[in-house]
Amino acid sequence: MLPFSVVLLLLCATPLPTTVALPFEQKGLLDYGKSINVEGLVMMLMNDEEEGSAVEEYYKPEQPTCPFGCQCNQNVVQCSDLGLHYVPYDIPPETRLLDLQSNQITEIREDDFKGLSNLYALVLVNNKISRVHPRAFMPLKRMHKLYFSHNQLTAVPKNLPSSLVELRIHDNHIKRVASGAFSGLGSMNCIEMGRNPIQNSGFEPGAFDGLKLTFLRISEAKLTGIPKDLPEGLHELHLDHNQIQAIELEDLRQYESLHRLGLGYNHIRHIEHGSLYYLQNLRELHLENNRIPNVPGGLAGMKYLQVVYLHSNNISQVDVNDFCPNGFGVKKTYYNGISLFDNPINYWEVVPATFRCVSNRMAVQFGNHKK
Numbered sequence: 001m002l003p004f005s006v007v008l009l010l011l012c013a014t015p016l017p018t019t020v021a022l023p024f025e026q027k028g029l030l031d032y033g034k035s036i037n038v039e040g041l042v043m044m045l046m047n048d049e050e051e052g053s054a055v056e057e058y059y060k061p062e063q064p065t066c067p068f069g070c071q072c073n074q075n076v077v078q079c080s081d082l083g084l085h086y087v088p089y090d091i092p093p094e095t096r097l098l099d100l101q102s103n104q105i106t107e108i109r110e111d112d113f114k115g116l117s118n119l120y121a122l123v124l125v126n127n128k129i130s131r132v133h134p135r136a137f138m139p140l141k142r143m144h145k146l147y148f149s150h151n152q153l154t155a156v157p158k159n160l161p162s163s164l165v166e167l168r169i170h171d172n173h174i175k176r177v178a179s180g181a182f183s184g185l186g187s188m189n190c191i192e193m194g195r196n197p198i199q200n201s202g203f204e205p206g207a208f209d210g211l212k213l214t215f216l217r218i219s220e221a222k223l224t225g226i227p228k229d230l231p232e233g234l235h236e237l238h239l240d241h242n243q244i245q246a247i248e249l250e251d252l253r254q255y256e257s258l259h260r261l262g263l264g265y266n267h268i269r270h271i272e273h274g275s276l277y278y279l280q281n282l283r284e285l286h287l288e289n290n291r292i293p294n295v296p297g298g299l300a301g302m303k304y305l306q307v308v309y310l311h312s313n314n315i316s317q318v319d320v321n322d323f324c325p326n327g328f329g330v331k332k333t334y335y336n337g338i339s340l341f342d343n344p345i346n347y348w349e350v351v352p353a354t355f356r357c358v359s360n361r362m363a364v365q366f367g368n369h370k371k
């Protein structure tokens, strides 16, 4: 079995599979515990090296140094759970993976990572870090992955290296994302910034300017609407467990390349007609556990839509053309998951032809579980 964190990391790094399995109950895939499985990272590091992104290895006959209490092996330095208050000063310069998770670090100082120009991944998860010197990350010119979840950051760290592809700052104290917070970062895979007390007004104009990004998660925050001006080119946007009230006409206009959109567990009562029109590439839409009174308009026009979660809403009626277009050949992929349970629908009034563009009968979860 793969360690959980590996699954996670793949989630962030790989393109969406063409068919999606049917987990009607979301198991909170990203709800991992407070630690990161370093074996998973080492595996990934090795894979990346096979793919040729490796830095040349030098033959070093002498015994390299290793910070007191840490374990050093093949450019992996593990210093987790040591009660450290600061980053050790004698980390070998050839280190590729530095694991400092679950310590008592409160501050990252200017020279903490000096000379670590080969570092690929830095794990700072589960410390008490609230201050990061603005120049601290500048030496990390090859860093791809920064894991900073479960700390006390109040802002996105400054001067992140342009090589960064994955940033996890889940569960911190971030309320504001400053204009240009990600400037200098070109093209990234994944930013996970859920469980921060951030409101829509917390994103300053231009917060994401210049950033290209595939996957963004801002779940479990304090959003009351879909944020504007998120990064360009998003394929996945996860905004579940917020307080979003409605989807308005222009809200999704900038996010045309979305494949997956997660808006479950919000307070959505209203989806303006036409607001989903922009999402012509959408594969998967999560709207479960809201207060939506009807099947949103526009689903039938989405050629590639395969999974729609609408369970636990306030839908009382399903029309024969809510999901499927009129006429053949319009829809390129059939649905393989539609969930409608836990809605006040009179199921016997729904005509079977409503689901004429569904791959098989098992793909529709109906049954009324309302208490």
Ligand SMILES: *[C@@H]1O[C@H](CO)[C@@H](O)[C@H](O)[C@H]1NC(C)=O
Pocket (backbone or CB within 6 Å): 291, 293, 314, 316
């Ligand atoms: C559900 O919809 C009905 C009208 O169809 C409305 O009276 C009721 O207030 C709605 N319930 C919620 C929780 O929004």
